[in-house]
Amino acid sequence: MSSLVWFRDDLRTFDHPALYAASLQAGNVRAIYFVTPEQWQRHDLAPIRADLLERHLNAVGQRLAEWGIPMHVITxxxxxxxxxxxxxxxxxxGISQxxxxxxxxxxxxxRDAAVQAHCEQWQIACHWFDARCLFAPxxxxxxxxDMFKVYTPFSRAWLKKLMAEGYQVWPQPQARGQTLAWQPVTVDYPKVSSQNWFGNENEVLNQLRQFAYDKQIDYTTKRDFPAIDGTSRLSPYLALGVITIRQCLAVMQEVLEQIPFEKSEPGFTWLNELIWREFYQHLLVAYPRVCMHKGFKPETDLIRxxxxxxxxxxxxEGKTGYPxxxxxxxxxxQTGWMHNRLRMIVASFLVKDLHIDWRWGERYFMQHLIDGELAANNGGWQWAASTGADAAPYFRIFNPTAQGQKFDEQGIFIKRWLPELSHVPENYIHTPHDWLKIFDPSNSYPAPIVDHAQAREITLALFKP
Ligand SMILES: Cc1cc2nc3c(=O)[nH]c(=O)nc-3n(C[C@H](O)[C@H](O)[C@H](O)COP(=O)(O)OP(=O)(O)OC[C@H]3O[C@@H](n4cnc5c(N)ncnc54)[C@H](O)[C@@H]3O)c2cc1C
Incomplete structure (x- = not known):
């Protein structure tokens, strides 16, 4: 009897129930990964994410080879x-499992249903495991x-289940035989270097530990300020499946000596973000129409x-005149990443100041983000556009200037990315135009492309029932 482990968005060796279960079987164990360039193009996979994927695919292939498990990469x-x-x-x-x-x-x-049907025809037994979310969608x-349509009761039910059932992290498999040679593979897809991110599971686990030990406690006060390195920056790895929510919980527990079940407990705010991630994944399965470019609230598809x-x-291009x-x-x-507060600001701006369909922004994000993930991206965009489950109400319209003043008061983040504004005094950095007119009239920074107050009125009219 030979077994095959099919890797997909789970490029890791720890906490991988399918790999672990296969490794307990007698007989040969192999692994396989399918590179699907045309599918990825259709799904707008970002070149920087493809590069990170290639690096983790090679890291997993190398690790499995050390344990005597050959990984086959097929395009x-x-x-x-x-x-x-x-x-x-x-x-x-001769694979039977x-x-x-x-x-x-x-x-x-x-795809998986088609594989299951195909395997049944050929007497290959399929073993499926729920590992993507803590609790299966x-x-x-x-x-x-029914699936919850509002986040808070979902999160309460999720926490209650965690308290009752706990969680399990699967160990790495045992070595299966002699070390094999690993020939690095190249993924056939456009790529942009992801070298500023870790390409190896152990380094990512170290980053998780470091965040949990050094930054988790201050996360609540620092997470909203893009100039501060106050969040975990683990999203690319969670999206690729290099680490899991169970590993995050285990490290939290190690540091805090318990899981924070209450809002008042240290670490709860960070856990809450991980539960948002779970919420969006559960929603995607319960309401597949959101995978098909549809608004969660069907009536919002009527907006012109x-x-x-x-x-x-x-x-x-970052030329709106709003710093x-x-x-x-x-x-x-330039980096393939954006801070969460900024994602909320630019998404709101695209939809409610420029009156552009949120799906255009969702697609642009997928094409550029290193952590582009359908559920979280769709959830974030539909939240900002007021078309989603438990979304911002349509009349909640961020004022981009006020958001900048509140979350980047001194303009430190702005000056980092807009060198043409580096000399603008702090008290003008969010509205630099009058200052530039007098002190630097040849500066190329554009005037605001829309008037926020007018744009706001148009949005209210567009959404009016
Ligand atoms: C318009 C928009 C688009 C987004 N697109 C994506 C996307 O494609 N992929 C993605 O992973 N996240 C997306 N997010 C959510 C969030 O912005 C990122 O997960 C977060 O900025 C990643 O930084 P971090 O790892 O430092 O997060 P932390 O603040 O350290 O949070 C820990 C983890 O929780 C998850 N998480 C945090 N916030 C959210 C959230 N609001 N929704 C769902 N999961 C969350 C992420 O996996 C993150 O790594 C989007 C948000 C918005 C508003």
Missing amino acids: VADYAAIPSALGDFCRQH LYANRDIGIYELS GSILTGSG WPNNEQLFTAWC IVDAAMRCLN
Whole structure:
């Protein structure tokens, strides 16, 4: 009997139930990963995320090779090609058992259903594990058996279940045989260097530990200020499945000696963000229409967004004349990452100041973010656009200047990303235009492309029932 572990968005060796279960079986164990360039293009996978993926794929392949488990990396066009490619591989290598962790997107679920059907035809037993969320989507429901549409009761139910059931972190598998050679693989997809991020699971686990020991306690007070390094910056690894929420919980528990179940307890604010992540993943499974470019609130699909392409380009390029928006967008374009507060500001600005369909922004984010993840990205955009579950009400419209003044008071973040404003005095940094007119008239920084007060009125009219 030979077993095969199919890796997907779970490029890790710790806390990987499918790998662990396969490693306990007698007979050979192999691993497989499918590179699907056309599918990735359709899903707007960012080149920087592809680069990070390639590095972690090689790190996992190398680690498995050290344990005598060969990893096969196969390129096919898209998900539709996987069932037959997997079937051929299983027949070639005498595989009778397939092990994988469950995925959540609608296309991924239908891919897996097709694989299951194919395997049944060839008498290959499939073993699926729930490892992506702490509790499988569909297992946290209201009293009437539906998915929660509001975050707070979901999080209460989630915490109650955690308190009752606890959690388990799966160990790494035992070595299976002699060390094998690992030939590094190159993923066939456009790539942008991710060298400022860790490409190895142990380094990521160290980063998690460091955050938990050094920064977790101050997270509540520091997390909203983009000039401060106050958040974990673990999202790219959670998105790729290099680490899991269970490992985050285990490290929290190690540092705090307990899981914070109450808002007043240290560490709760950070845990709460991880639960938001779970909420959006559960929503995606319960309401697959959100994977298909639909608003969670169907009535919001009737809004006629003006979608001015020039305004969209200015937003993408960080040339709107609103310094906090422009600094955030240039940071995204240059690094592939953006602080959460800034994501909220630029998303609100695109939709409620420029009146551009939130799906344009969602797509641009996916094409550029190193942590681009369908559930969190869609959830974040629908929250900002007031089209989502438990979203900001449509009349809550961020004032981009006030947001900058509040969260980057001295303009430290702005000056880091907008060098043309580096000499502007602190008290003008959020509204530099009058100062520039007098003291630096040839400065190329653009005038505001819209008037916020007018734009606000247009938004209210667009949303009016
Ligand atoms: C418009 C918009 C788009 C977003 N797109 C993505 C995306 O594509 N991928 C992504 O991982 N996050 C996304 N987020 C959520 C959030 O901005 C990032 O997860 C966060 O900035 C990552 O930084 P961090 O790792 O330092 O987070 P921390 O503050 O340290 O939080 C810990 C972890 O919790 C999760 N998390 C934190 N905040 C949220 C949130 N609001 N929603 C869901 N999960 C959260 C992330 O996995 C994060 O790594 C988006 C938010 C908005 C408003």
